[in-house]
Amino acid sequence: MTTFQENLEKYAELAVKVGVNIQPGQTLVIRTPISALELVRLVAKKAYEAGAKNVHVEWSDEELTRTKFHLAPDEAFHEYPAWIAKGFEELAENGAAFLSITGQDPDLLKDADPERVANLNKAGGKALKTFRSYIMADKVSWSIVAAPSEGWAKKISPDESKDRAVEKLWEAIFAATRTDQADPVAAWKNHLKTLNEKMNELNKRRYHALHYKAPGTDLTIELPDTHLWVSGGSTNKDGVDFVANIPTEEVFTAAKKTGVNGTVTNTKPLNYGGTLIDQFTLTFKDGKVVDFTAEQGYETLKRLLDTDEGARYIGEVALVPHQSPISETDLIFYNTLFDENASNHLAIGTAYAFNIEGGKEMSEEELEQAGINTSITHVDFMIGSSEMDIDGITKDGKREPVFRKGNWAF
Amino acid sequence: MTTFQENLEKYAELAVKVGVNIQPGQTLVIRTPISALELVRLVAKKAYEAGAKNVHVEWSDEELTRTKFHLAPDEAFHEYPAWIAKGFEELAENGAAFLSITGQDPDLLKDADPERVANLNKAGGKALKTFRSYIMADKVSWSIVAAPSEGWAKKISPDESKDRAVEKLWEAIFAATRTDQADPVAAWKNHLKTLNEKMNELNKRRYHALHYKAPGTDLTIELPDTHLWVSGGSTNKDGVDFVANIPTEEVFTAAKKTGVNGTVTNTKPLNYGGTLIDQFTLTFKDGKVVDFTAEQGYETLKRLLDTDEGARYIGEVALVPHQSPISETDLIFYNTLFDENASNHLAIGTAYAFNIEGGKEMSEEELEQAGINTSITHVDFMIGSSEMDIDGITKDGKREPVFRKGNWAF
Ligand SMILES: [Zn+2]
Ligand SMILES: [Zn+2]
Ligand SMILES: [Zn+2]
Ligand SMILES: [Zn+2]
Structure with a gap:
């Protein structure tokens, strides 16, 4: 196993054990870009190994988002699927844990019409209001971790090749999240103290x-x-500790x-x-x-x-x-x-x-x-x-x- | 543009124009493995260009499916998320078109417990019964096209490299679907006659x-x-023609x-x-x-x-x-x-x-x-x-x- 593979596994474990702190029988919902596929597969594996009943993944794709902003009609940006919002509420009510993987190209919507961006954010905000209130009140365990998209990596290292830029960003993520330490889970316990x-x-x-x-x-x-x-360590309504942001x-x-x-x-x-x-x-x-x-x-x-x-x-x-x-x-x-x-x-x-x-x-x-x-x-x-x-x-x-x-x- | 790229675009166009025959203002729902990402991006582009209001994609990943069958507890296979079934029903009731992209490794679940496979199929069948009845009655436009997964390609060409096997399977798909003909949309009109x-x-x-x-x-x-x-050409409840299977x-x-x-x-x-x-x-x-x-x-x-x-x-x-x-x-x-x-x-x-x-x-x-x-x-x-x-x-x-x-x- 390469150091990268080792670190990726340790990071997946950190997300599962410290981030959402998955409990036996629990469903894990992962919201993620497709570019994080490799991490998602490891997280799912670690989650099942920790006793998760199910892992449900909601995928997104930057290229499709870009296409939508370029080509869809205006009315598409005033809508958010109510059934997805309802589904998230149900999952939360049934005690699921929610992991978000962030890694978007910071310039993804640079050329998009700001009104469309605002409308879509607003529509999503309205539709997900109840779900978001569960998150904001720590009713459920939730956590955010990261995985580089090429666009994000190139934004930070514009002069590197795509592959090298992504590699460097992973190294930075591993350092910033204490994943490169010998026992990241223990390091996090200390840090939270x-x-x-x-x-x-x-x-x-x-x-x-x-x-x-x-x-x-x-x-x-x-x-x-x-x-x-309040500090980074949180506790959900069932008394289970979790860490909402890593780092x-x-x-x-x-x-x-x-x-x-x-x-x-x-x-x-x-x-x-x-x-x-x-x-x-x-x-x-x-x-x-x-x-x-x-x-x-x-x-x-x-x-x-x-x-x-x-x-x-x-x-x-x-x-x-x-x-x-x-x-x-x-x-x-x-x-x-x-x-x-x-x-x-x-x-x-x-x-x-x-x-x-x-x-x-x-x-x-x-x-x-x-x-x-x-x-x-x-x-x-x-x-x-x-x-x-x-x-x-x-x-x-x-x-x-x-x-x-x-x-x-x- | 390479021949492959040209054919992939023609195939995406065939799916949109002949397959689901997307209409202005319609939502397109795509159910697909992540391995078909490149095709999905082209289909979305063609759909928006044809006037689609929105493109909603439900992704799956073979590796995650395999992990679930290996590691999830038994009860996970008796469930299908009701909110997704409900969402599909709502989309259908609102006149969305449904495109499925098939391409699974035929041996994906070879080592899985057949009882788990049967239970999951049964749970999905039950949950999706109403949605399926809409499909079976041609209430909405729907279509199935294909994109190779590596596993599927290797099943057909076990002695080729992964890349070559995938390439060969794409060639076979383009031939079998008349995509390699000069004007596939016209060829299909003829064939349907x-x-x-x-x-x-x-x-x-x-x-x-x-x-x-x-x-x-x-x-x-x-x-x-x-x-x-009945032949391959269908008509939905609004009188719009579509082709449920390509080929x-x-x-x-x-x-x-x-x-x-x-x-x-x-x-x-x-x-x-x-x-x-x-x-x-x-x-x-x-x-x-x-x-x-x-x-x-x-x-x-x-x-x-x-x-x-x-x-x-x-x-x-x-x-x-x-x-x-x-x-x-x-x-x-x-x-x-x-x-x-x-x-x-x-x-x-x-x-x-x-x-x-x-x-x-x-x-x-x-x-x-x-x-x-x-x-x-x-x-x-x-x-x-x-x-x-x-x-x-x-x-x-x-x-x-x-x-x-x-x-x-x-
Ligand atoms: Zn803060
Ligand atoms: Zn904040
Ligand atoms: Zn048949
Ligand atoms: Zn049949």
Whole structure:
């Protein structure tokens, strides 16, 4: 077996054992591009070996997506198959685990009509609303891992041959996800413990607000009274642990919907539904985006912010040290799974229900009453750098260092 | 463009224009193995160019199927996702067209537990019963074309390299489907005209029964009074023409359920759900299989016959000349789409509703009352050869030659 094959198997095992943590008798649903075929086959094998009852795969193909955006009529982009959404809901209700494999060419939809992209995202968001609410509330185990498409690999290594670019990206993925370590499953247990310690400390400190300072950024984010900091390790409604993102380096909570003020500048490009948005700023007043600029992808950003009312408010506040295996690859991945976990980030759109006390049991209305944002969208964007300082502000106005020069200050 | 690329495009066009004959605004559903990716991309392109609103693809992967049969627990084989069946019904009700791409390794499930194979076929048959009834009644346009998997290609050319075997099988497919002719769409219009002429003549003759004679075969099949001969060209409920099998060389009708007597021997191997059944005989009394033998795949044949009550009766009676572009390839394809269209064949299981007058509007009970068979299964098996003679027997007992030495006698 080559090192690549060994690492691919270890990565598949990580996805099954640590990512979705498949349980005997469970169905595993994999959503994946066809380009990840080799990984999918290994994941399925490991899942059955771990006792999965069934593995159901929903495939996509970049070339077909491109063809659709070029040739289909407008009305095709206002629809999402209701029966698939219903199927996902049923699978979730029956306790299936959901693994997504990301790896899309960041420029896939570069030439597509942004209105079509927005319409399709909206149609999907609406149709999958109930399913997404199960995911957002951690009712089921779910996880996201990655596999290079040729387009993605060439975006990162434009001067390499396709094969070499893909090989290099796999190496970066293996490094960033600790797969290249001797025992990745053990390495992850350790890592999750460290994240938990930060989480517990923040939950003890109970900050009233965070104040972000960096070039282009001066932003204050209030936190709801009942906010809960959460780390990469999650637990579903049946008490089974899982890790929603591999890699994950974040400790995160919900913002107070109406408590965000100031301006923030992104530090890494945002790949939204196949279009890149970069060098952008958002200006907030009482939680709402009241102004924004973008050097790249302005139109797409505008449409994202216009998705619904909640798309102009912050849902998630995530703290991520600038130092991590991801950062050490020294790459911009043009993929949120990696870039967000190498950088402090915020998310536009819906907050995670589990980020406030009792949130998992609340209706949408109750979540809004508790002060957090709801929306059909949730899009992370990266704002961290080695120049970022963050202060925690206590209820009585005292300031404490949380981040200094991009890393944890405690 | 290479000849291969040219032929592949012509074949995709044939599938879209002649096969499902896609109409503006229609959704095309493609069910296909991932190995047919290149063909699927071309079919999607041609479909959108012909005005399709959307192309939805349901993918499968042989390796995943094999893994499931090896590693999944027994209960996994008693289930078929109800939401997918429901989705197919909805798509059909909304007028979608359905294209299946066949190409499975004939030995895919050779080492699988036959009980698992039977259970999965049964579960799928039950779940898809309503959808299948739409197909069987030609409510929607549907078509089957082919694309080689490596396993299938190697089965036909075991001594060639994988690449060469696949190349040779593509050449055979292009020849057998008239794709290698200058204008395949025109060639098909011509061919369908010829088949129509045979159909019209048989419908005029209104035989009471057919009598088959060949080595190992002496079989009489009565036809229902209201039987209708049908050829490869079909018309859906909206009046749109389509061709359900590419290639098709058959003119076929329904058997009288209780009117089959004698013994029949197969002449080409039958590939049933990944297992080969060969050198088998079926003996009928008053329509029912009362005895059977098989040198290969006995257990699978037994389970097929035990699927339900109707699986012991004949549904379809198809006349196919021994001379055709398929026969001229001089290959056994180990794939029913090709082998059945190079050979007289019968089908075990359900009859096509449109093979009796008014059948499309009948319930299952009414179809049985009209004298034809219903079942959750429908499996063609090949009985033709250059040594087969078939007589038509009129109501008053007169015999007329229908086939002599494997070819049309009129
Ligand atoms: Zn996050
Ligand atoms: Zn997020
Ligand atoms: Zn037939
Ligand atoms: Zn048939």
